[in-house]
Amino acid sequence: MNLGLGALGFYLAIAQPSDLIPIVEPLSVPENSASVEREWELFQRRSRDRLERFLKTPAAEHTFENTFESIEALYADSWKIENWVAILIATHPSEEIRSASSRIQIKLADWWAEFWRDPNVFKILKEQSVTHPPKEQEPQALVREILSRFDEAGVDLKSETQEELEAYESKLNKLIQKLAENFVKTPSFLLLREEELKGIPLESFAEFRLPQGTYVLDLKEWWVYDLLRTYAQSDLTRQKAEHLWRSRAQTPESLDLVKAIIRLRQKIAKKSEYISWAARKLEDTEFSTPRKLNQFLNAALKDSTQSFRQHRKEMTALKREITGNPKARLEIWDLAYIERIQLERQMKMPMSGLREYFELNHTLQTTFNLLASHLSIEFVERKDIDRWDPDIQVYEVRDQRTQKALGLVYLDLFPRPDKDKWFFSSAMAPRRLISDTKYQAPVAYVSGVFVKAPQGQKTLLNLEEVTTIWHELGHALEELLTESRYSFFAGSHSSIDAAEVFSTYFERYAARPDTLRQLARHFQSGEPLPEHIIEALSQMPSAFWNRERILQSIIDLRVHQARPEYKAQSLYKEYYFSLPQGVDHYSSFSHLQDYDSTFWIYFWDSLLAVELESAESRGKTGLDLRQKLLIPPHGIVSTKKLVEDYLGRGLRSCKEILKHL
Numbered sequence: 001m002n003l004g005l006g007a008l009g010f011y012l013a014i015a016q017p018s019d020l021i022p023i024v025e026p027l028s029v030p031e032n033s034a035s036v037e038r039e040w041e042l043f044q045r046r047s048r049d050r051l052e053r054f055l056k057t058p059a060a061e062h063t064f065e066n067t068f069e070s071i072e073a074l075y076a077d078s079w080k081i082e083n084w085v086a087i088l089i090a091t092h093p094s095e096e097i098r099s100a101s102s103r104i105q106i107k108l109a110d111w112w113a114e115f116w117r118d119p120n121v122f123k124i125l126k127e128q129s130v131t132h133p134p135k136e137q138e139p140q141a142l143v144r145e146i147l148s149r150f151d152e153a154g155v156d157l158k159s160e161t162q163e164e165l166e167a168y169e170s171k172l173n174k175l176i177q178k179l180a181e182n183f184v185k186t187p188s189f190l191l192l193r194e195e196e197l198k199g200i201p202l203e204s205f206a207e208f209r210l211p212q213g214t215y216v217l218d219l220k221e222w223w224v225y226d227l228l229r230t231y232a233q234s235d236l237t238r239q240k241a242e243h244l245w246r247s248r249a250q251t252p253e254s255l256d257l258v259k260a261i262i263r264l265r266q267k268i269a270k271k272s273e274y275i276s277w278a279a280r281k282l283e284d285t286e287f288s289t290p291r292k293l294n295q296f297l298n299a300a301l302k303d304s305t306q307s308f309r310q311h312r313k314e315m316t317a318l319k320r321e322i323t324g325n326p327k328a329r330l331e332i333w334d335l336a337y338i339e340r341i342q343l344e345r346q347m348k349m350p351m352s353g354l355r356e357y358f359e360l361n362h363t364l365q366t367t368f369n370l371l372a373s374h375l376s377i378e379f380v381e382r383k384d385i386d387r388w389d390p391d392i393q394v395y396e397v398r399d400q401r402t403q404k405a406l407g408l409v410y411l412d413l414f415p416r417p418d419k420d421k422w423f424f425s426s427a428m429a430p431r432r433l434i435s436d437t438k439y440q441a442p443v444a445y446v447s448g449v450f451v452k453a454p455q456g457q458k459t460l461l462n463l464e465e466v467t468t469i470w471h472e473l474g475h476a477l478e479e480l481l482t483e484s485r486y487s488f489f490a491g492s493h494s495s496i497d498a499a500e501v502f503s504t505y506f507e508r509y510a511a512r513p514d515t516l517r518q519l520a521r522h523f524q525s526g527e528p529l530p531e532h533i534i535e536a537l538s539q540m541p542s543a544f545w546n547r548e549r550i551l552q553s554i555i556d557l558r559v560h561q562a563r564p565e566y567k568a569q570s571l572y573k574e575y576y577f578s579l580p581q582g583v584d585h586y587s588s589f590s591h592l593q594d595y596d597s598t599f600w601i602y603f604w605d606s607l608l609a610v611e612l613e614s615a616e617s618r619g620k621t622g623l624d625l626r627q628k629l630l631i632p633p634h635g636i637v638s639t640k641k642l643v644e645d646y647l648g649r650g651l652r653s654c655k656e657i658l659k660h661l
C-alpha cells in the first residue's frame with residue numbers, strides 16, 4: 001500500500017483552495033505607553049462601529065455573514081490585542097509599557113464580560129440561528145460556540161444577577177492579576193555557603209557569589225532550583241531548595257488570596273446556576289462533570305500505584321547505598337538527585353557531559369530541520385521584522401509544497417530582568433479566513449529562559465531544555481498549521497482538552513532514540529551520542545512525574561468543587577511524598593491562576609500523545625498527523641474522537657497506556 005500517496009490525496013481534498021493569499025502581519029512594536037493606549041482606542045472604535053452596523057441592520061437583511069461572522073471578526077480582532085498586551089506584560093523590557101498593557105488587559109476582560117451579556121445582540125443571533133441555520137459543519141459549530149458564550153455569561157439571567165456577576169468577575173480578574181504579581185514580586189532568596197553547595201558546578205552560580213564566599217540564590221529561577229535539587233550533595237541544601245521552590249510565592253497573605261479567588265469562582269458558578277466552578281469549567285470537556293473526572297483521576301491514581309511503588313523501592317535502595325545508611329528514607333527533595341545518579345550510572349558519564357552534546361544553535365537548527373521534514377514545512381528566518389529586543393528571532397513557517405506562508409513564530413529564548421521566568425507559547429493571532437481570497441496567517445510567540453553562555457562561549461542546553469523547546473514549538477505549530485476558517489476553532493483555543501496533546505507529542509518526539517541520534521552532536525568533536533547513552537535516555541523513568549501530575553490534578557479539582565478542600569499536605573503524604581513542612585502548595589502552584597480545575601489535561605493529553613506515537617509503528621507519517629489532526633479545525637468534535645479517528649480504533653485503557661508513558 002502506498003501510504004504517502006493516499007495521504008496526499010486526502011490533503012488535497014481537505015486543503016483550502018490553493019489560490020488563497022496569506023496576510024502575514026507581524027506584531028506591532030510599541031514605542032511607549034501611548035502606543036499601547038492607541039491600539040486599545042482603535043480597537044474600541046472599530047468594535048463600536050461594527051456593533052452599530054450589526055444592531056442597525058434591519059432583520060430582513062440579516063445574513064450569516066453580517067451576524068455570526070461579524071461577531072467572529074470582532075472576536076478575532078480582540079484576540080490580537082488581548083494576546084499582544086499579555087505578551088508585552090510577560091516580555092517587554094519597559095515598565096511603562098508593561099503597566100499600560102496591564103490596564104488594558106483588565107479593561108478588555110470587562111469589555112467582553114459586558115458584551116456576552118448584551119441581550120440585543122443575543123436576540124438577533126438567536127433569531128438568525130433559528131430562521132437561517134447554516135448547513136456546513138464549521139459554521140454550525142460557530143453558531144453553537146457563540147451562543148454558548150452568551151449562555152455561560154448568563155445572558156438569560158435577571159439584570160441584577162448579571163450586575164452582581166460582572167462585579168464578581170471584575171474583582172476576580174483583579175485578584176488573579178494580584179496573585180500573578182505576587183508570584184513575580186515575592187522574594188525567594190536562599191543564602192548558602194560554599195561548603196553547602198558541594199556537588200554543584202559552582203561556575204554556574206558565579207554571578208550570585210558575594211565577596212565572603214556566600215551565595216545569594218534566587219529560587220524564582222527554575223534553573224537555579226533545578227541545579228540545587230539535582231546536584232547538591234547535602235541533604236539539607238536540597239531540602240532548603242525544595243522548600244523554598246515549593247513555597248516561592250507563599251506570603252502570609254497569599255493563601256488568603258488563593259482562597260478568595262476560589263470563593264469568588266464558586267460565587268460566579270452558583271450565580272450562573274452551576275453547582276461548582278469545576279462543573280462550569282468541565283461542561284464542554286471530555287469529562288463533562290466533576291464526578292466523571294474524579295472517577296477517571298482516582299482510577300488513574302490506582303493504575304499508577306504499582307510502578308510508583310516499584311520505582312520508589314529502587315530509588316530508596318539507591319539512596320541507602322549512596323549514604324551507607326540502611327534506614328535512610330527517600331524524601332521529596334531526593335528524587336531529582338537520586339534519579340540523576342541512577343542515570344549517570346547507566347550512561348557511564350556525568351550529566352554535565354550530556355550538555356556538551358546540545359549546543360544551542362545546532363540544536364535549534366536541527367530541531368527546525370527535523371520538524372520541517374516530519375511535517376512538510378520550512379522555517380525561514382525573517383530578519384526584516386521589528387521586535388522589542390534584539391535577542392528575539394522571527395521565523396516564517398512555509399508549506400514545503402506550495403511555498404506559501406503558514407504563519408510567523410517569534411522565538412524569545414533568553415532571560416531578561418523583567419521577563420517571565422518560565423517557558424510558554426502564546427497564540428498571538430488566530431488563523432481565519434478574511435475573505436474568499438485571503439486568510440489571516442497565524443502568529444505564535446515562544447518565550448523561554450535559556451541561560452546564555454558568557455561572550456565567546458557556546459550556550460549548552462540540558463536534555464530537559466531541549467525537550468521543552470520542542471514542547472513549546474508543538475504549541476506554536478498547532479496554531480500555525482491549522483486551516484481553520486474561524487478564529488474560534490484555530491489551534492488549541494476552543495478545545496481545552498487538546499491544549500497539551502501536540503506539545504506533549506513533540507516533547508516526547510525530541511527524546512526518541514532516532515531524534516537524539518540526529519539532534520545530539522558534541523559541540524567540539526562533532527561526535528554523536530554513544531548508543532548506550534541514547535538507550536539510557538529513552539528509558540528514563542517517569543513514574544514519579546506521572547504520579548505527581550495525577551495527584552496535582554486531583555488537588556486542583558478538589559478546591560474547585562462545591563465544597564473546596566485544601567488538603568494538599570495530607571494528599572501528598574498519602575499518595576506521593578510528604579511536602580516539606582510549612583509548604584501550603586496552593587500559593588505557589590501557578591496553574592491555579594489559569595488551569596483552574598483543568599490541570600488534568602496535562603496528564604490526559606500525555607495519554608493521547610502516547611496513542612499518537614503508537615500509530616507511527618503502524619505506518620502513520622508526520623504528514624498524516626498534520627492532515628488529520630493539525631489542519632482540521634479543533635473544538636468541533638471532541639479531541640478524543642479526533643484522535644480515535646486518526647488511530648482507526650478506540651483509545652486503550654489508561655493502565656495500558658501508562659506502560660508506555
Ligand SMILES: [Zn+2]
Binds near residue numbers: 503
Ligand atoms: Zn504546554
